[in-house]
Amino acid sequence: MTLEQAEGVVRAVVLYDGRVLLVPQGDGWVLPSGAPEPAETAQATAARIVYEVAGYLVDGTEPLEPGEATGETAVVCQLLSESPSSGGHFTPDQLRWAPIEQTTDTPLPDTVRAYLQGHTQV
Numbered sequence: 001m002t003l004e005q006a007e008g009v010v011r012a013v014v015l016y017d018g019r020v021l022l023v024p025q026g027d028g029w030v031l032p033s034g035a036p037e038p039a040e041t042a043q044a045t046a047a048r049i050v051y052e053v054a055g056y057l058v059d060g061t062e063p064l065e066p067g068e069a070t071g072e073t074a075v076v077c078q079l080l081s082e083s084p085s086s087g088g089h090f091t092p093d094q095l096r097w098a099p100i101e102q103t104t105d106t107p108l109p110d111t112v113r114a115y116l117q118g119h120t121q122v
Contacts, residue, residue, distance in 0.1 A: 009033050011074040012046035013112055014058055016082075019097040020116065022106065023053055029096050029106055031074070046075035054095055055088025057081040064111045074112045 011033040014021035022029035032053045036045040043060030050058045058077035084092055098106070100116050108116070 008035070009072050010036055010042050010045040010049065011072060011109065011112065012050045012058065012060070012077050013064075013074055013115065014050055014054075014056065014077045014079055015100075015119065016079045016097065018119075019099050020103060021050070021054060021056070022096040022098050022103075023090055024094060024096075029098065031108065031112065042073045042075050046077050050077060051085075051088070053089045055084030055086065055090075055092075057085075064115055072109050074109055074115075076115065 011031040012021075013031060021032065023032050024030075032046075032050050034045065034049040034053075036042065037048075040048070041060075042063050046060035047058050050056050057080040059080055060075040061078050062076035064074045064076065084095075100119060103116060
């Protein structure tokens, strides 16, 4: 995927020390996600969403291929700040850094699940 305008939902896959950032939704946990603004790339959308929702600075570095069934875009993000700002929608105690192995019950797009399986320590 290239630097082209994003469409639909963009999910941010923020990995740090073998864990993935999850935010609360209903009774469960999901990846930070949101819709792109006009002319915004998937990488820029992912970085903006993570900052707005969780307060972390990230760099959207690696877009994954859109899922065949959903067409959703996911972007792997590099964490740039270990501590979130106070401007995120959720406070740090409302966020979850889940070990990759513990995301089996988390609703994730197939492309994200495949990516995470490649990064699970055996």
